[in-house]
Amino acid sequence: MTLEPHDAGGARRHRADEHWDRRRDLERQLHDGPALRIAALTLRLGLLARKARDGTGDLQHDIEDLQGELHIVLQELRAIADRIYPRLLQEAGLGPALRELASTLPVPVRVDAAAGRFDPSVEGVAYFAVLDVLEDLRPATRTVDITVRRDDDGLALDLRNVDTGQGVTVGDRIRWLGGAIEIVGGGVGTIKVRIPCE
């Protein structure tokens, strides 16, 4: 058995670290958000049972409060589920999923995407690469322009008015699908992504 030399700074190592960081992060979000909230709700229900027995308090108001809490739990679960794989991406593809993402961000983002689907792995990688770039944006007045097209080789994704420093992360994400990136301009510029697919 021969091991490759340990390469802590290598791209592959970096990608693996990132992958496990993400999983740890999701676990923490589940624990700190919905799990704690549901645990607290069981206590609130215990209190409610006591109030109901004693005939004290405003039961209707308390119940509406609990329903509000449950709505928040569901919203948190939806947000975490979207970090695993957005349902809209699966059902409707990159265009609708990116548009929905854009509508939840404080920065103005314009999405121009042709209809049509790509392989699930290509759609997943492209979506999360865009998410990385958009989340990293400083609040700016310039509108980010995203275009999604199919060219002869596969997916052509252009991100305009973004931090080109994110190009490295994007490159890491798409390389294992045989994709390539090109960066145009320094600082705020364009990241062009190409991923080969059927």
Place this chain on the structure above:
Amino acid sequence: MRVALAEDGALFREGLVMLLEAAGHEVVGCTADGDSLIELLARVPADVAILDIRMPPEPDGGLSTAERLRAAHPGLGLLFLSHYAEAHYLMRVLRIGTESIGYRLKEKVGSVDVLSDTLTRIRDREIVIEPLLARRLVERPSANRRDVVASLSEREVSVLRLMAEGRANGGIAGQLFVTPKAVEKHIANIFTKLGLPSDAAEHHRRVLAVLTYLRSQQDGT
């Protein structure tokens, strides 16, 4: 009111039946998929059908079932319930119809009052849009609409949000504690500022006009 429903999750389906009956509605039948609902409604009349968007026939059987129901029973109200309040699905719902139709989050119809209010508005030929979604569309319109929406007064934004929820003038007036006359004036101002044709101000057309405006350039669909 006579209500039929289709929902593939047994727990939620049973809970909904209990809540509907507690609200004094007559549940004429419930099914676990869209095709069975169509068969049911061919035999039994109802005022409103409640549909889960994501149920068999996959992937979004609620929408395809609703299209068939709208063609077979034009007077039947349609209420979509979903785990997600997303503009993508809202636009698909509005393509089925902009009258007697509604789209709400599952956990937001969990009280007798809200459920009955939603059903009543749909039976009265109104359109009901999840307020959370309407708020998000108004607060985060597509990139090239932001400046115009930002130029609206605070009161006009409130009116726009209630329009995006599908509320009629009387409903908007009631929510904001102003006269219907004042609401009409605000709506006229909003339409001028947004550059929308005034003939779109008629109730059913204006929901579509307003939502398309907020989403445009962002969604070609």
